[in-house]
Amino acid sequence: MSLLALEQVHFGFSRGTKVLRDVSLSVTQGQNLGIVGESGSGKSTLLRLLLGLAAPQTGRVLSAGQPLDRSTMQAHRRFVQPVFQDPYTSLDPRMTVRQILTEPLRALGLAADPEAEVLRALSAVRLLPEAADRRPRDFSGGQRQRIAIARALIARPKVLLADEPVSALDLSTRASLIDLFAALSQQLTLVLVSHDLAVIAALCPSLVVMEQGRIVETGPTRQILDAPAHAYTRRLLASLPRLPR
Numbered sequence: 001m002s003l004l005a006l007e008q009v010h011f012g013f014s015r016g017t018k019v020l021r022d023v024s025l026s027v028t029q030g031q032n033l034g035i036v037g038e039s040g041s042g043k044s045t046l047l048r049l050l051l052g053l054a055a056p057q058t059g060r061v062l063s064a065g066q067p068l069d070r071s072t073m074q075a076h077r078r079f080v081q082p083v084f085q086d087p088y089t090s091l092d093p094r095m096t097v098r099q100i101l102t103e104p105l106r107a108l109g110l111a112a113d114p115e116a117e118v119l120r121a122l123s124a125v126r127l128l129p130e131a132a133d134r135r136p137r138d139f140s141g142g143q144r145q146r147i148a149i150a151r152a153l154i155a156r157p158k159v160l161l162a163d164e165p166v167s168a169l170d171l172s173t174r175a176s177l178i179d180l181f182a183a184l185s186q187q188l189t190l191v192l193v194s195h196d197l198a199v200i201a202a203l204c205p206s207l208v209v210m211e212q213g214r215i216v217e218t219g220p221t222r223q224i225l226d227a228p229a230h231a232y233t234r235r236l237l238a239s240l241p242r243l244p245r
């Protein structure tokens, strides 16, 4: 089942500039999708369109098979949740973790038992219930990213869109976050932008390669990494960190 799709999408921030050109892709349930491409190739912009934070000039965004518009946006905001790169700036330092986690429930008008949802989300990211009473400054970078993931999970989304979610963390913290994303992938589908091919290979069976706003290659990750078909992909692989074998 296609959870999210882009159909022949074109997007630019101003007239005459093209950031995404004729982009079509589909996010299939249970099939994590990795997105790679050099800096400025349009990866973050693509995630913004999938989140519904920007709309294409031409082409369509589909959410659970329905075109994304005013009537489907509310359901979409619950269906898809983001995790950003920097856990230091993405959490409001004045709020307790409980406030951070319940805020999306309020914004989305979800009539769930907030305390039960907070405990469920903390447990899903392997943090103790006591974390709810503390503030972001009391936590390490890796723990803060777990709080950001818990905030994304609180509305029970089907898709997590993650933009470089582990690149601000040290190596051992990275490994434990990759384990967490792998566990979460049992319940939801991940769309992951990363420069780190080891992270992509560990989590995403499918891969999209972008160059200057276009998708130049797409298919099974292992196949593309082993035998890239496009000259750009070969150059990109040569320039990125080596993949451990």
Ligand SMILES: Nc1ncnc2c1ncn2[C@@H]1O[C@H](COP(=O)(O)OP(=O)(O)OP(=O)(O)O)[C@@H](O)[C@H]1O
Pocket: 013, 019, 037, 038, 039, 040, 041, 042, 043, 044, 045, 046
């Ligand atoms: N708000 C904006 N206004 C104008 N141009 C923008 C804006 N945001 C991004 N761009 C431009 O759009 C292009 C794609 O940017 P985007 O951030 O999507 O690339 P990216 O592949 O995610 O890059 P990186 O890997 O460096 O994060 C770039 O040329 C960038 O300068």
